Ligand SMILES: [Ca+2]
């Protein structure tokens with residue numbers, strides 16, 4: 001990777017680190033992490049979601065009881081102010097990353113777009 | 121998105137566009153596209169690969185005949201100098217993007233890394 005590219009990537013990295021989106025996300029994480037109850041609820045929610053994703057990827061069946069449990073935990077999370085704020089911050093950060101990627105990937109999109117797609 | 125972030129993303133985009141990796145990829149694409157036979161072989165290879173990926177994602181079974189066809193087409197592609205050079209360029213470009221992403225995503229990796237993983 002040329003020095004020039006590396007420099008630009010590092011500058012963007014610093015800008016992300018200083019962005020309102022990132023600092024907000026960081027402080028919401030800290031807030032949830034330092035609240036015993038919030039952290040427990042949030043980790044439980046994450047664990048259940050990851051477990052379901054894993055099952056789906058492995059093609060395993062998800063039971064009704066598991067779906068109910070996931071819905072209950074999701075409700076608990078939505079009702080928790082600190083956690084729902086954290087999840088909003090995660091959403092904003094994720095949108096920012098998507099926007100940045102769209103900009104950065106323009107050269108490749110133009111290139112691939114100029115090539116014929118798969119034959120119908 | 122703040123103007124600052126947007127500026128840095130645009131600068132990185134320009135640097136990618138001017139990179140040796142990208143200009144090389146671009147000229148290999150042009151070379152393959154302007155060679156009737158190479159373009160045909162390459163598009164056929166792409167179509168077969170996309171078709172197999174689609175089947176896999178849909179959980180459909182892939183027949184032995186399809187695997188054989190894919191292998192034959194892959195061989196044809198590997199033996200074709202122009203196409204194999206294009207594919208090398210694609211690989212280099214993909215590695216560059218991975219490296220850039222690693223740099224840009226550092227703040228998020230640090231943040232998520234500081235949080236406890238899923239409960240065992
Ligand atoms: Ca085609």
Ligand SMILES: [Ca+2]
Nearest residue numbers: 043237238239
């Ligand atoms: Ca945990």
